[in-house]
Amino acid sequence: MAERTLIIIKPDAVQRHLVGQILSRFETKGLKIVAAKFMQISKELAQKHYAAHEGKPFFKGVVEFLSASPVMVLVLEADGVIAMSRKLMGKTFGNEAEPGTIRGDFGACRGFNLVHGSDSPESAEYEIGLYFKSEEIVDYTFADDHWLYGSNE
Numbered sequence: 341m342a343e344r345t346l347i348i349i350k351p352d353a354v355q356r357h358l359v360g361q362i363l364s365r366f367e368t369k370g371l372k373i374v375a376a377k378f379m380q381i382s383k384e385l386a387q388k389h390y391a392a393h394e395g396k397p398f399f400k401g402v403v404e405f406l407s408a409s410p411v412m413v414l415v416l417e418a419d420g421v422i423a424m425s426r427k428l429m430g431k432t433f434g435n436e437a438e439p440g441t442i443r444g445d446f447g448a449c450r451g452f453n454l455v456h457g458s459d460s461p462e463s464a465e466y467e468i469g470l471y472f473k474s475e476e477i478v479d480y481t482f483a484d485d486h487w488l489y490g491s492n493e
């Protein structure tokens with residue numbers, strides 16, 4: 341099975357009408373959407389999501405941010421999807437992220453940063469399990485799979 345990652349289009353992106361444009365960055369790259377839901381994250385779920393950051397000074401703030409307004413949660417699948425989607429997202433804060441990246445193009449502050457993406461296969465597995473049952477993740481093949489993922493080797 342190809343690698344999977346959990347992406348969240350965060351509350352600021354929903355409030356700023358950027359869901360379509362952000363989703364489009366991942367979709368046009370060729371990353372396969374295998375699960376998606378629009379939902380309100382509870383404080384409890386946000387605490388579980390950011391469990392690795394518990395005890396850090398920004399923990400309370402990020403939990404509040406993630407649960408402040410609805411979000412779009414996605415599972416994307418492709419070989420190397422974790423690294424590719426982190427590159428598409430750019431550095432953590434919009435005021436440091438490169439132009440051309442999602443955070444670099446749509447954000448200018450350090451408080452809200454539009455998008456979450458898992459940072460390792462282990463965190464992807466943990467995070468996907470917080471939001472989706474295995475039967476909610478769809479298995480299918482793109483009709484243009486050959487042209488998207490072809491190799492000359």
Ligand code: IDP
Pocket residue numbers: 393398402431432450451453455456457459
């Ligand atoms: P990432 O989202 O780029 O993976 P992480 O280090 O995993 O960044 O941090 C999780 C979230 O916590 C970030 O998206 C950001 O919203 C917030 N955050 C991280 N570091 C800081 C900080 O030093 N100050 C304030 N917020 C932070």
Ligand code: MG
Pocket residue numbers: 457458459
């Ligand atoms: Mg992270």
